[in-house]
Amino acid sequence: MERVASWWDGFELWLTGLSFVPQAALVLLVMVPVCAGAAWGLDRVIASAFAAVGRREPEPPGPNSEDC
Secondary structure (H helix, E strand, O other): OHHHHHHHHHHHHHHHHOOHHHHHHHHHHHHHHHHHHHHHHHHHHHHHHHHHOOOOOOOOOOOOHHHO
8 A cells, every 4th residue: 555655646746746738638638538437337327226216217209190
């Protein structure tokens, strides 16, 4: 655990030593995919939980002759 903490401290010092633009670009390149993955995973978990309790998403209405 000491090695991980030491590595993290070094990475943190390196990141804070960069100027704003590289910091922002690096954070966006990492955080956008991480947040998108977390949102997708959370959506799947919640959809599965709703399906387990019998509350599914309504089916979209199909085409019928009255729409013509």
